Amino acid sequence: MTARERTYLGVPVSKPRAAFFEFTSCEGCQLQLLNNEATLLDFLSLLTIVNFREAMTEASDEYDIAFVEGSITRDDEAKQLKAIRGRAKTLVAVGSCACFGGVNQLKNRFNDLAWVKEQVYGSHAIDTREAVPLSAIVPVDLSIYGCPIKKEEVERVVTNLVLGKSIDYPRYPVCMECKANHNVCLFDLGEPCLGPVTRAGCDSWCPSNRFGCWGCRGPAEAANVRQLRQIMHEHGFSDEQLLDRLECFGGFADYVTELKRAAKE
Amino acid sequence: MKVSCNIKVNHLSRVEGHGNIRIRIKDGEVLEAGWDVVETPRFFEAMLVGKLWENAPWICGRICGICSIGHTLASIRAVENAFGITPDRQTERLRLLLKHMETLQSHILHLYFLAAPDFLQLGSVLPLIASHPEVVQRATRLKLLANDACDIIGGRRLHPTRTVVGGFTMLPEKSQLAQLKARLEAALPDLTKTAELFQTFTLPDFVREAEFVSLKGKNQYPFIGGELVSSDGVVRAEDDYLQMTNEYMVDHSTSKWSRLSRQSLATGALARLNNNFALLYPGAREIAAVFGLQPVNHNPFMNNIAQLVECVQVVMDSIAITSELLAGSWQKPRQPVVPKAGRGVGAVEVPRGILYHAYEFDQAGRITRADCIIPTSQNNANIHYDLIELARQSAARQKPDAEIQRLAEMLVRAYDPCISCSVH
Numbered sequence: 001m002t003a004r005e006r007t008y009l010g011v012p013v014s015k016p017r018a019a020f021f022e023f024t025s026c027e028g029c030q031l032q033l034l035n036n037e038a039t040l041l042d043f044l045s046l047l048t049i050v051n052f053r054e055a056m057t058e059a060s061d062e063y064d065i066a067f068v069e070g071s072i073t074r075d076d077e078a079k080q081l082k083a084i085r086g087r088a089k090t091l092v093a094v095g096s097c098a099c100f101g102g103v104n105q106l107k108n109r110f111n112d113l114a115w116v117k118e119q120v121y122g123s124h125a126i127d128t129r130e131a132v133p134l135s136a137i138v139p140v141d142l143s144i145y146g147c148p149i150k151k152e153e154v155e156r157v158v159t160n161l162v163l164g165k166s167i168d169y170p171r172y173p174v175c176m177e178c179k180a181n182h183n184v185c186l187f188d189l190g191e192p193c194l195g196p197v198t199r200a201g202c203d204s205w206c207p208s209n210r211f212g213c214w215g216c217r218g219p220a221e222a223a224n225v226r227q228l229r230q231i232m233h234e235h236g237f238s239d240e241q242l243l244d245r246l247e248c249f250g251g252f253a254d255y256v257t258e259l260k261r262a263a264k265e
Numbered sequence: 266m267k268v269s270c271n272i273k274v275n276h277l278s279r280v281e282g283h284g285n286i287r288i289r290i291k292d293g294e295v296l297e298a299g300w301d302v303v304e305t306p307r308f309f310e311a312m313l314v315g316k317l318w319e320n321a322p323w324i325c326g327r328i329c330g331i332c333s334i335g336h337t338l339a340s341i342r343a344v345e346n347a348f349g350i351t352p353d354r355q356t357e358r359l360r361l362l363l364k365h366m367e368t369l370q371s372h373i374l375h376l377y378f379l380a381a382p383d384f385l386q387l388g389s390v391l392p393l394i395a396s397h398p399e400v401v402q403r404a405t406r407l408k409l410l411a412n413d414a415c416d417i418i419g420g421r422r423l424h425p426t427r428t429v430v431g432g433f434t435m436l437p438e439k440s441q442l443a444q445l446k447a448r449l450e451a452a453l454p455d456l457t458k459t460a461e462l463f464q465t466f467t468l469p470d471f472v473r474e475a476e477f478v479s480l481k482g483k484n485q486y487p488f489i490g491g492e493l494v495s496s497d498g499v500v501r502a503e504d505d506y507l508q509m510t511n512e513y514m515v516d517h518s519t520s521k522w523s524r525l526s527r528q529s530l531a532t533g534a535l536a537r538l539n540n541n542f543a544l545l546y547p548g549a550r551e552i553a554a555v556f557g558l559q560p561v562n563h564n565p566f567m568n569n570i571a572q573l574v575e576c577v578q579v580v581m582d583s584i585a586i587t588s589e590l591l592a593g594s595w596q597k598p599r600q601p602v603v604p605k606a607g608r609g610v611g612a613v614e615v616p617r618g619i620l621y622h623a624y625e626f627d628q629a630g631r632i633t634r635a636d637c638i639i640p641t642s643q644n645n646a647n648i649h650y651d652l653i654e655l656a657r658q659s660a661a662r663q664k665p666d667a668e669i670q671r672l673a674e675m676l677v678r679a680y681d682p683c684i685s686c687s688v689h
Binding site for chain 1: 382421427
């Protein structure tokens, strides 16, 4: 089907040139795109894919949308990201690593890169810097949250992008979705959960599998972490367990600093 | 005419992660050839230090976007071994079923989307959507089956949610398992068709003797835990994994390298099959026979065929597991966990080979030391020396530049490397 034939409510639909890139990451978010078997072909028909190294050899530097996975942990990555930013009209941060630093930023908490390197490589020289999200290097136009990203959300974001519609995210927490899914509360099952403070949109993916939320999508609007801390204490969970979850993906960085201060008091 | 060429492939496509190939030949003489891993390290072993035990499987699953289930299961096994927890049969069966479905998903992804385009002289699978829709539909059907199975057992196909130390947070519905069994049975003809497709491909004729390392099966083809074995006759206990890996650093790779009795070692589907051929289901052995694949096979391109044979193996075994689970009634999904000080090792066969996780804990169950040794990091040295040998043989046979590059790329892809995983 050519771009000319495609319309939505009578309005012609563009078929933007899209490129996929990955920096420091597990590349799982890109694979999530290939994991959409049922709708993969429809999804692919929305875009002209010109760069997707993990799946194709052909590559082009001319693209409208750049989907970028991973955090930045080396100078050459920062340089390449800037080049991508220069070429793309729209830059989309894909997944928790790109949005917040992801699990990669856990190494930052030691404030001692020399020790971190030594733990893994001994005396062998290795190049790394603090893991940062894309937005620490270049302006980011859109974020797709989650570790991993949820295919339904990617499809919605990309469809809206192609159609020129506005893109909005839930402001309420995962807890709302969990209730709507009629789940038994994880706290009642004896499990800690960040559902009350984490941005929704995953359809309470983990809690629906009886696994407490670890906050991979970052904070909901007006996240009340202080109140959550009290709930955690009431259910017999420690500050350490709360902190493990808050700091896991990097989205709650400001709250982590605050909690560390409060826990010392 | 004597071959002269200067091949540089930066960030090889259709593999996971970032690696470069270089081959320089002058007047038929190989001046240099090699495999450079330039992936950025993430330092998972450091990240874990000081964290409570429950963080380990959740964080370590994120080492890999393709084999996150394998990493999660290896991590869980290491924690359980440290705490003295033995999974009950139901948990053990469900974990193996989950493992099988990840193997199927990963092998199908590699065979159809990453490897097949080379044999068809294409840059990707995309042109096949128009030219051979039935082939792409078959690939997606098999992949979808495997991914759906991972969803119902592990909670999610990528970075699973139900897999925890002690068992599972919840179990699939019996009706879901029954449906899965029916789909597995329907998948066998699709795998026969896959074998027919691969029979139309010509595998490059290349041999370089290697030492193959894998788990050593006792009564069944091995995937989770047990003794370690090499095709050169080394046998070690799971806890002694360091004697099988012997990691060291080289300057042109951010991934560590491994060796055992020789310069380099190989792990993966071909290694498992070479070391455990007699334990395959007869139906899987039949597929191997069609391709003339017998132990010990030293053609690395045969890893593609070994993956195909394993697809048949894991589907057949998954039918047996679902039958067993459907015949019984569900037991409690999870046993309690009591942390204690000590060390635990988990060795698990993931799609690209044998994976080790090892942790040391203090009395509260906090991690004091972590070590993860990845299949592709064990393979990287073998890939490197294979490339040198391939360059030599290609120069001797006076192959054209483009053909040498194509063969070199295909060789690396045959290992199905997971490069970001190897650096982690």
